[in-house]
Amino acid sequence: DAKTTQPTSMDCAEGRAANLPCNHSTISGNEYVYWYRQIHSQGPQYIIHGLKNNETNEMASLIITEDRKSSTLILPHATLRDTAVYYCIVNNNAGNMLTFGGGTRLMVKP
Amino acid sequence: DTAVSQTPKYLVTQMGNDKSIKCEQNLGHDTMYWYKQDSKKFLKIMFSYNNKELIINETVPNRFSPKSPDKAHLNLHINSLELGDSAVYFCASSQEGPYRETQYFGPGTRLLVL
Numbered sequence: 635d636a637k638t639t640q641p642t643s644m645d646c647a648e649g650r651a652a653n654l655p656c657n658h659s660t661i662s663g664n665e666y667v668y669w670y671r672q673i674h675s676q677g678p679q680y681i682i683h684g685l686k687n688n689e690t691n692e693m694a695s696l697i698i699t700e701d702r703k704s705s706t707l708i709l710p711h712a713t714l715r716d717t718a719v720y721y722c723i724v725n726n727n728a729g730n731m732l733t734f735g736g737g738t739r740l741m742v743k744p
Numbered sequence: 745d746t747a748v749s750q751t752p753k754y755l756v757t758q759m760g761n762d763k764s765i766k767c768e769q770n771l772g773h774d775t776m777y778w779y780k781q782d783s784k785k786f787l788k789i790m791f792s793y794n795n796k797e798l799i800i801n802e803t804v805p806n807r808f809s810p811k812s813p814d815k816a817h818l819n820l821h822i823n824s825l826e827l828g829d830s831a832v833y834f835c836a837s838s839q840e841g842p843y844r845e846t847q848y849f850g851p852g853t854r855l856l857v858l
Binding site: 666668672675676677678679680683719721723725731732733734736 | 748785786787788789792800834836845846847848849850851852
């Protein structure tokens with residue numbers, strides 16, 4: 635059972651920021667938030683993860699609310715190549731099992 | 745350089761046959777996985793191998809058997825293929841320890857059973 639809720643789909647204009655929300659209201663104190671994406675016909679790709687602090691890397695930023703019940707993945711300048719399904723996953727790092735839900739299908743449009 | 749590679753990319757076979765899918769990673773990771781993505785696009789973990797020991801088996805039928813000759817390889821052998829086995833199979837790897845959920849996936853093997 636996925637522990638996260640994400641919108642089924644979203645659109646974003648090329649060059650604009652894409653903000654992908656994720657609800658994880660039952661997250662426990664030792665669970666991390668992970669984001670992966672899957673571009674069409676490719677394997678999933680790790681993007682970023684965090685526990686409670688906001689995180690940024692070369693791909694994206696992750697904003698986690700103070701109560702940790704939701705988070706937002708931000709792609710600051712979306713390109714057409716960012717069109718993919720984005721998965722938000724919570725995991726406690728004690729095991730290595732990733733449980734993928736339905737994800738959000740992001741369509742970046744010219 | 746391909747970090748996680750799988751062969752073949754496509755596999756079309758008849759029901760009842762036995763087939764294998766190979767996976768190799770050159771990342772030096774300790775743990776490897778097999779995932780199945782069905783026609784509805786849901787990704788589900790099948791197996792996890794750590795130092796050549798099976799540590800997860802998510803109620804996968806016995807017809808599926810992972811084989812790891814060394815920690816850089818995790819092959820998937822499937823006996824008596826059934827129509828419902830048609831799916832995309834992804835191999836992945838990660839480093840043992842914290843953040844093992846940071847996994848690197850291969851390009852997938854598209855299996856079609858006729």
